[in-house]
Amino acid sequence: MTIPPVSLKLSDERLRVTFRLTGDETEARVKAEDICIEQTVEFPAHLIESGDIRDKIFGRIESFEQADATAFTAVISFAVEITGFELKQLINVLYGNVSLKPGIRVQRVDIPDLLLSSFRGPRFGVDGLRQLTGIPDRPLLCTALKPLGLSAEQLATQAYQFALGGIDIIKDDHSLADQKFAPFAERVSRCGEAIRIANGETGYKCMYFPSLTASPDTLISAATMARNAGAGGLLISPGIIGLDAVRFLAGSDQVDLPIMSHPAFQGTFVTSVDNGISHGVVFGLLARLAGADASIFPNFGGRFSFSKSECTEIADNCLAPMGNIRSIFPTPGGGMSLNRVAEMRATYGDQAIFLIGGALHEGSGDLMKNSRMFRRLVEQGD
Amino acid sequence: MTIPPVSLKLSDERLRVTFRLTGDETEARVKAEDICIEQTVEFPAHLIESGDIRDKIFGRIESFEQADATAFTAVISFAVEITGFELKQLINVLYGNVSLKPGIRVQRVDIPDLLLSSFRGPRFGVDGLRQLTGIPDRPLLCTALKPLGLSAEQLATQAYQFALGGIDIIKDDHSLADQKFAPFAERVSRCGEAIRIANGETGYKCMYFPSLTASPDTLISAATMARNAGAGGLLISPGIIGLDAVRFLAGSDQVDLPIMSHPAFQGTFVTSVDNGISHGVVFGLLARLAGADASIFPNFGGRFSFSKSECTEIADNCLAPMGNIRSIFPTPGGGMSLNRVAEMRATYGDQAIFLIGGALHEGSGDLMKNSRMFRRLVEQGD
Numbered sequence: 001m002t003i004p005p006v007s008l009k010l011s012d013e014r015l016r017v018t019f020r021l022t023g024d025e026t027e028a029r030v031k032a033e034d035i036c037i038e039q040t041v042e043f044p045a046h047l048i049e050s051g052d053i054r055d056k057i058f059g060r061i062e063s064f065e066q067a068d069a070t071a072f073t074a075v076i077s078f079a080v081e082i083t084g085f086e087l088k089q090l091i092n093v094l095y096g097n098v099s100l101k102p103g104i105r106v107q108r109v110d111i112p113d114l115l116l117s118s119f120r121g122p123r124f125g126v127d128g129l130r131q132l133t134g135i136p137d138r139p140l141l142c143t144a145l146k147p148l149g150l151s152a153e154q155l156a157t158q159a160y161q162f163a164l165g166g167i168d169i170i171k172d173d174h175s176l177a178d179q180k181f182a183p184f185a186e187r188v189s190r191c192g193e194a195i196r197i198a199n200g201e202t203g204y205k206c207m208y209f210p211s212l213t214a215s216p217d218t219l220i221s222a223a224t225m226a227r228n229a230g231a232g233g234l235l236i237s238p239g240i241i242g243l244d245a246v247r248f249l250a251g252s253d254q255v256d257l258p259i260m261s262h263p264a265f266q267g268t269f270v271t272s273v274d275n276g277i278s279h280g281v282v283f284g285l286l287a288r289l290a291g292a293d294a295s296i297f298p299n300f301g302g303r304f305s306f307s308k309s310e311c312t313e314i315a316d317n318c319l320a321p322m323g324n325i326r327s328i329f330p331t332p333g334g335g336m337s338l339n340r341v342a343e344m345r346a347t348y349g350d351q352a353i354f355l356i357g358g359a360l361h362e363g364s365g366d367l368m369k370n371s372r373m374f375r376r377l378v379e380q381g382d
Numbered sequence: 383m384t385i386p387p388v389s390l391k392l393s394d395e396r397l398r399v400t401f402r403l404t405g406d407e408t409e410a411r412v413k414a415e416d417i418c419i420e421q422t423v424e425f426p427a428h429l430i431e432s433g434d435i436r437d438k439i440f441g442r443i444e445s446f447e448q449a450d451a452t453a454f455t456a457v458i459s460f461a462v463e464i465t466g467f468e469l470k471q472l473i474n475v476l477y478g479n480v481s482l483k484p485g486i487r488v489q490r491v492d493i494p495d496l497l498l499s500s501f502r503g504p505r506f507g508v509d510g511l512r513q514l515t516g517i518p519d520r521p522l523l524c525t526a527l528k529p530l531g532l533s534a535e536q537l538a539t540q541a542y543q544f545a546l547g548g549i550d551i552i553k554d555d556h557s558l559a560d561q562k563f564a565p566f567a568e569r570v571s572r573c574g575e576a577i578r579i580a581n582g583e584t585g586y587k588c589m590y591f592p593s594l595t596a597s598p599d600t601l602i603s604a605a606t607m608a609r610n611a612g613a614g615g616l617l618i619s620p621g622i623i624g625l626d627a628v629r630f631l632a633g634s635d636q637v638d639l640p641i642m643s644h645p646a647f648q649g650t651f652v653t654s655v656d657n658g659i660s661h662g663v664v665f666g667l668l669a670r671l672a673g674a675d676a677s678i679f680p681n682f683g684g685r686f687s688f689s690k691s692e693c694t695e696i697a698d699n700c701l702a703p704m705g706n707i708r709s710i711f712p713t714p715g716g717g718m719s720l721n722r723v724a725e726m727r728a729t730y731g732d733q734a735i736f737l738i739g740g741a742l743h744e745g746s747g748d749l750m751k752n753s754r755m756f757r758r759l760v761e762q763g764d
Contacts, residue, residue: 002747006531008563038685041529042555043740047747053531081561082530088595088622089559092646096556096622099649100686100716147423148464149388149435173424174478177471179463181390213470216598216630240470240478242624248598264474267481268650268658276650303420304482334482358425365384365429 003043005051014077016062016110017094021072022103022274028072031104032061035076038097057082071274073107085118087247087290095277106277109285116323120251122293124258125326126319126351129293132232132258133168134205139350139378141166142260142331143371144357145191146173152182156190158367162360163198163206165371169294169353170195171235172211174262184210185225192230207232209260212241219245223255233258233293239265243290250291260331261292270310279310284317287328294329294353299344302335308347315348329353337362338370341377354378385425387433396459398444398492399476403454404485404656410454413486414443417458420479439464453656455489467500469629469672477659488659491667498705502633504675506640507708508701508733511675514614514640515550516587521732521760523548524642524713525753526739527573528555534564538572540749544742545580545588547753551676551735552577553617554593556644566592567607574612589614591642594623601627605637615640615675621647625672632673642713643674652692661692666699669710676711676735681726684717690729697730711735719744720752723759736760 019035021028036059037045048054059076067073083090090111098104122128130136143162145155155176162170170191178184188210195208212234214222219241223234234257238246249255263283269276277286279297287295295318298304300311315330330348333355344354360370401417403410418441419427430436441458449455465472472493480486504510512518525544527537537558544552552573560566570592577590594616596604601623605616616639620628631637645665651658652665659668661679669677677700680686682693697712712730715737726736742752 002743003529003532006533006536008531040557041531042557043529044744047740047743048529053529057529057531081563082557084559084561084595086559086595088597089557089561091622092557092559092619096619096646097649099621099647099653100645100680100688101649102653102687147385147425147430147435147439149390149423149439150385151388154388175422175424175464175471175474177466177468177474179466179471181463213466213468215470216601216627217634219598237474237478239481240473240624241626242622244623245598245627252599263482264478265481267479267483268654271481271484271657272650272654275653298482305484306482358429361384361429362426 003048003053005049006053008052008056010056010079010081011114013080013112013114015080015083015093015112015115016075016077017106018108019074019076020067020105020107021074022070025072029064032064032074032076035059035098035104036061039093040078040082042097080112080115083115085115087119088244091243103274105275106281108278109281113323116325119289119325120291121289121325122291122328123250124293125328129258129329132205133207135168137350139345140168140329140353141374141378142169142171142353142355143167143360144171144173145176146357148173148175149181152187152190155182155187156194159191159208160194160198161367162371163195164202165368166202166204166375167206167371169207169209171209171260174211174235174237174264176211177213188226188231189229196230209233209235211235219249220252220254223249223257227255227257231257233260235260235262237262237264238287238290239263243286246290246292258293259291260294260296261287262296263298278313279306280313280317283314288318288322288325292328294331296331296333296355298334299332299336301340304334312347315352319351331355333357338374338377341374342381345381385430385435387431388435390434390438392438392461392463393496395462395494395496397462397465397475397494397497398457398459399488400490401456401458402449402487402489403456404452407454411446414446414456414458417441417480417486418443421475422460422464424479462494462497465497467497469501470626473625485656487657488663490660491663495705498707501671501707502673503671503707504673504710505632506675507710511640511711514587515589517550519732521727522550522711522735523756523760524551524553524735524737525549525742526553526555527558528739530555530557531563534569534572537564537569538576541573541590542576542580543749544753545577546584547750548584548586548757549588549753551589551591553591553642556593556617556619556646558593559595570608570613571611578612591615591617593617601631602634602636605631605639609637609639613639615642617642617644619644619646620669620672621645625668628672628674640675641673642676642678643669644678645680660695661688662695662699665696670700670704670707674710676713678713678715678737680716681714681718686716694729697734701733713737715739720756720759724763727763
């Protein structure tokens with residue numbers, strides 16, 4: 001049965017997605033045309049008669065040009081209405097089925113205001129986090145409580161020393177969930193208390209971001225419990241609990257905590273230049289749209305393999321104007337150390353959170369002293 | 383500060399993960415050793431004194447051997463306790479941070495019974511779905527309502543014809559969310575009703591699986607609404623709403639519906655032989671562990687690029703014994719047509735669901751007639 005002409009009331013606003021398509025011109029053109037169908041009707045095009053499904057629901061190739069010797073760049077637009085104005089379906093339109101087809105990479109996403117305005121985005125963003133930490137203009141300092149296997153008490157001792165040393169945000173290592181050696185409730189309570197006491201001594205406003213790994217039915221109660229126990233924010237891995245769970249928490253009237261996103265389990269989106277989604281879209285645009293106030297990513301030259309330009313692409317996507325959506329803190333980390341601070345400052349400027357983890361245990365091994373050195377290095381850069 | 387010796391009460395049960403590590407022997411060995419740290423303590427190993435963190439929390443290389451000219455295979459074991467006995471943290475241990483490091487691929491996962499028994503897995507599985515559909519031994523027939531852009535009424539007309547034609551499971555296309563041209567509530571209600579009426583005429587037990595794209599706070603209410611409106615199951619994309627949301631729904635006492643998982647947004651896990659997670663683990667083991675009763679994946683030789691052996695690896699992971707976890711239906715689809723049925727039968731045998739979508743609109747274009755031909759082809763194979 002062919003699909004008869006349908007008339008649909010749709011706006012003229014279209015989501016624009018820039019794809020990198022591997023192959024020669026013919027192959028890349030076939031991919032572009034395929035995306036128009038695969039990401040929308042997923043149906044034999046020849047069976048759809050003229051009308052609004054063909055004219056408006058099909059993706060539309062807006063431009064097509066050679067990118068480099070092995071690939072072409074196509075901008076394909078989609079009617080905003082096919083997203084249903086929700087994040088889950090937006091993700092599906094961007095890269096749902098074509099994630100299963102090789103040689104297609106989402107490079108850039110341009111979301112019109114009509115669609116952006118359906119999202120609340122981050123509750124705090126750069127300005128809100130600066131207000132909460134009381135740090136008006138320099139980069140914020142962040143570290144992590146670790147390793148997995150320590151007790152809640154031992155982690156709290158670390159938290160106290162880091163806070164005395166002037167760290168702005170102390171997060172759990174993302175490996176800390178609800179293991180019996182340091183259960184979530186006890187850990188949050190002890191670490192929250194340790195940081196509160198340290199703040200009383202220093203006058204600083206250090207914040208604690210425990211790692212939240214709750215389930216759909218316990219997200220709100222776990223976040224509320226964390227807040228009541230002294231958490232100032234939450235560390236969440238959208239790759240694991242889902243971008244929509246981040247959106248839900250960031251938009252909930254029942255929780256009033258900033259969110260720092262962690263990149264765990266999201267690596268395969270960016271490992272190939274031919275497939276996946278660009279670093280800037282995954283760790284910048286999508287994290288921000290979902291409502292993260294800060295987005296952790298592996299800095300170049302550390303334990304991971306991102307390049308400098310991939311990292312600055314992330315920072316750009318965190319900070320560039322985006323309609324009603326607040327800008328957020330790019331948070332480079334992953335094998336960073338004190339001797340990288342000047343280079344990080346040169347790369348990211350002031351609108352960033354610098355995350356140094358294990359390295360603060362090196363050298364003298366005095367966490368307070370090392371944290372003070374970290375703070376001095378950043379303040380000196382002012 | 384070095385980490386002092388810690389004594390931990392842990393079982394001897396260990397999760398065993400088989401990794402493919404790209405590189406020569408030295409490079410691959412470095413990767414194996416790195417995984418032991420990166421996926422657990424994520425901390426400078428030389429700062430951790432002897433004791434149970436080093437002896438039990440660190441990953442342990444159980445075997446290491448050449449895989450082929452460009453890679454080695456390492457089995458690395460982890461204490462089950464570091465998963466906190468929950469799916470989210472298990473995923474994190476399997477492939478959280480190392481997803482961000484190139485040249486590491488999860489090939490196989492062996493979960494000891496102590497950990498498996500923390501999971502309920504699928505509520506129905508193969509046996510349960512056979513009971514619900516009343517089909518004791520042949521492959522089940524599945525199709526999809528599409529294209530996006532039709533009204534709920536038009537989709538219900540399709541559903542009625544498919545059901546009359548003898549399709550066992552009619553699912554929404556995964557692109558159908560809550561768009562205004564066919565809102566979720568109206569669509570479920572109309573299609574559920576159409577299939578109920580058709581079942582009254584045929585005596586069959588055709589089931590409707592609407593696409594569920596609810597948020598953490600609406601998962602239960604949307605599923606319940608769907609059930610009350612006549613849905614017999616749910617289509618869910620774990621890549622988009624999260625594997626843990628599937629686990630939550632499959633285990634909830636408030637929802638009693640089978641779940642079919644859709645592979646959208648999960649493609650980059652499997653696009654590279656050097657990175658990611660094997661097809662069998664993503665679309666077999668993880669979908670099943672989370673609680674999907676059937677797992678859709680792109681069959682070889684269709685619109686997508688999976689090979690035959692990648693597809694049978696998925697089927698094996700759906701069906702092989704797995705402690706207390708029920709076996710589930712491999713559900714090959716994606717550009718399938720009636721002339722592929724015999725080959726699908728030869729490949730997958732009887733324990734499968736065959737998904738044919740757009741192709742049922744081809745030929746005569748009579749959905750009922752084409753569905754009857756689909757059913758006859760499969761029944762003839764008996």
